[in-house]
Amino acid sequence: MLDQAASRLAQEPERAAKILGAGAHSVMTVPLRARETTLGLAHFYRWQLPQPFEPDDLALVRDLVARAAVCIDNARRYTREHHAALTLQHSLLLRDAVPSRCSLETAHRYLPACTHAGVGGDWFDILQLSGARVGVIVGDMTGRGM
Incomplete structure (x- = not known):
């Protein structure tokens, strides 16, 4: 060298x-x-x-x-x-909040608490259930790192 x-x-x-x-x-x-x-x-x-x-x-x-x-x-x-x-995180976040066959209209926005990092441990999902029902799931990951 x-x-x-x-x-x-x-x-x-x-x-x-x-x-x-x-x-x-x-x-x-x-x-x-x-x-x-x-x-x-x-x-x-x-x-x-x-x-x-x-x-x-x-x-x-x-x-x-x-x-x-x-x-x-x-x-x-x-x-x-x-x-x-x-x-x-961007691959896991919702693109379309609710499946197209659902009669529910929603809007969403993800804003991590630590804005300079642009990433956080919170997550959510919306699931179409049987009939006219919809499931909403909200969670938070604890700890650091991947």
Whole structure:
């Protein structure tokens, strides 16, 4: 991975010139890894202080990058799960409130309490029963997550 970063920098002479032109004399490249997946690379350059990076610098950067990688991975996971929850909920919500053969006319609107998330645990359904009867079911899921 680090060899790839050096190779890529060598293939981008303009970028390398900018880095050297800024006075950078030392670089640390650390992989952003979370849950055994490489998310990218973090590059740290030193240009103002004359001494190169030390082992303590590398330890600090590794810790910082590991924490950042977990945060990035958590944000990605949350986004995927939130999208899946919205898709599932929208697929379960009523399209036509009452079956077309029913003599009852209804209207409905779903507004989750947590508007920024756009998803909630409440649900409802309307069922046509025998004769002219209709069943209305309202429920609430407790807990969090899918």
